[in-house]
Amino acid sequence: MYVYILGGFLGSGKTTLLMKLASKYSQEGKKVAIIVNEAGEIGVDGATLKAGGYDAIELPNGCICCSLSGTLQNALKSIKSDIDPDIIIIEPTGLALPHKVADLVHISMIDPDETIVIGIADIERFKDLIKKKEEFFKRQMHGSEFILLNKCDLAKNGEIEEATAWLKHQFPDKEVIPVSNKTGENLDKVYEKMKV
Numbered sequence: 661m662y663v664y665i666l667g668g669f670l671g672s673g674k675t676t677l678l679m680k681l682a683s684k685y686s687q688e689g690k691k692v693a694i695i696v697n698e699a700g701e702i703g704v705d706g707a708t709l710k711a712g713g714y715d716a717i718e719l720p721n722g723c724i725c726c727s728l729s730g731t732l733q734n735a736l737k738s739i740k741s742d743i744d745p746d747i748i749i750i751e752p753t754g755l756a757l758p759h760k761v762a763d764l765v766h767i768s769m770i771d772p773d774e775t776i777v778i779g780i781a782d783i784e785r786f787k788d789l790i791k792k793k794e795e796f797f798k799r800q801m802h803g804s805e806f807i808l809l810n811k812c813d814l815a816k817n818g819e820i821e822e823a824t825a826w827l828k829h830q831f832p833d834k835e836v837i838p839v840s841n842k843t844g845e846n847l848d849k850v851y852e853k854m855k856v
Contacts, residue, residue, distance in 0.1 A: 661740070662855065663765050663772045665750045667758030667800055668780035669789065673810035674751050676841040677780065677850075682714050684851065685747050693745040695719060695735055697752045715743050732761070733768040740770040748772075759803025774855055779804030783815045783838070786823045798830060806853060807831065812838040813845060 664681065666674040675696075682692050694716040717735050739748060752761050758777045765775050779801040781789070786809070789797055801807055809823055820838045827836045835853075839846040 661744075661746060661748065661770070661772050663748045663750065663762075663770075663775040664854065665752065665758045665761050665765070665775065665777045666780060667752065667756065667761075667777055667804060668754065668810075669782070669785075669793075669797070669800070670754035671785070672754070672780040672782040673808075673841040674754075674780055677778075677808070677810075678749050678751050680841060680844075680847060681747075681749055681854075686714070690746040691715075691743065692747045692749065693717070693739045693743050695732070695739070695748065695750045697732075697750075697756065715739070715745070732764050736765060736768040736770045757799055757803075762803055776805045776854070777803045778850075779807040779834075780810050781807060781823070781827075783809050783811050783819055783823055786819070790826065801827075801831060801834075804831075804834060806835040806837060808850065809836060809838045810841055813840040813843050 666677060668674050678694065682694060685692050692714060694714050696716060697719045717739065719731055719735060736748070739745065750761060752758060762775050762777050765772060807827055809820060812820055824836045824838070837846055837849050839850060841847070
């Protein structure tokens with residue numbers, strides 16, 4: 661069983677990537693379970709995923725790396741015993757620290773083959789994000805295996821190169837991949853890095 665954790669701010673493209681991954685692996689005959697951590701009271705993502713036929717568990721009204729950590733561990737154990745999927749995809753709220761979610765996966769006793777954190781940044785809001793939330797953003801990307809610069813189809817001239825250079829300076833050990841979750845651009849490179 662593989663666990664993928666999608667980290668990034670609200671609007672970075674986590675849900676779109678989650679849907680692409682779930683669809684790809686389901687079409688390949690893999691059993692996929694999804695945990696969505698909604699910050700608000702209305703769980704649109706969870707309802708959408710269930711309507712799509714996926715085993716989805718919603719953890720609303722709190723953050724799974726802090727106030728809902730016990731709930732996350734219980735959900736992981738239930739998924740393991742009731743569904744026994746090949747893949748679990750976890751989408752924390754945009755305020756979560758994904759490496760803390762990864763720590764909780766490891767102490768939940770579900771013993772995954774591998775846990776991979778994928779960092780996602782929105783190229784359209786990248787400069788603004790760094791200007792206003794640089795330290796938190798760095799903490800959020802800290803535990804990522806690699807970082808996706810999403811919405812590259814909407815980037816202005818030079819933005820991708822500039823953001824990539826900044827990310828490589830901050831995280832020299834992490835590969836930065838410009839993608840468009842919407843158009844599918846470079847998602848093949850993302851799939852190659854997934855070890856299912």
